[in-house]
Amino acid sequence: MTLYSKYLITAIAAVTATLTGVNAHADVTTLTFEIVNNTSGPLKLNRSNWNLALAEPGFFDVDPYSKHSYEANYTTNFGYPRKPPATLREVISYANGNRECTFTTVLRVTQSFGVFRPTLVATRSASATSTGMDDVKCEARVTAKTDEAPLDYSVRFTMG
Template sequence: MTHSNNSLATAVMACTLALTGVNAQADVTTLTFEVVNNTSGALKLNRSSWELSLAAPGFFDVDPYGEHSFEANYQTNFGYPRKTPATLREVISYANGDRECTFTTALRVTQSFGVFKPALSATRSASATSTGMDDVKCEARVTEKTDEAPLNYSVRFTMG
């Protein structure tokens, strides 16, 4: 190989490594939960995937006819290469006596070709189901979202 071919190969490899390093960098996606209690009793977080012992006792509780918001941060990576969609899914449930709502939210991200980084297409969903012994009205909806990585969004869960 000639000197100019060596220099070109080195430059191409350096650019490739630099771009790969940028695309492989992990982001933190923030999901904001807004929990609304339209019942006469306090809501207690009954189930989640979080380590609840790290939070202060009662941190997730929602007073009667009150609201409570909190954020959860998730390590995400939307860089190349990814053949399947990236999915972030969270399931939580709140209970008040024999009434319980199970709330689910999901972020699904697909990639398409981009020159320096992938073009991202995100879909978000939120759903709610009454899962207790006594039936209760449960609602869920996505309220805010950003279209650029790290694709933060907010969900509003209502019970009662």
């Protein structure tokens, strides 16, 4: 084996190790929720995908005419290879008597070629729908975001 062959094999092994490390790297994407209660009664978290037993009782409740913020962390991996877009979708609903708002937020990440890491393109959306027996004004919007992985962002959900 020539000296050139040894260098070539070493270089290939180094590049492979680097790319494998990129594939195995997982990030934590933080989604910050701000719930604004513009009603005269307290809001209770009615539905979510989270294990609510892990939180203190009443942690997600929002007092009348006030707001409450909290964060949720999601393990994400935007490394190569990924053909379909990575999607993070969260649906929660808050209720006050017969009035309820269902809030949805979606992070959709597509990737394109990059030398050592993929180039990420993220789109975020937030929507709100009145889903209770009595109609109520529901609003949702993305309020802050980062364009670099792990692609953290914030949403503001307003009821009333």
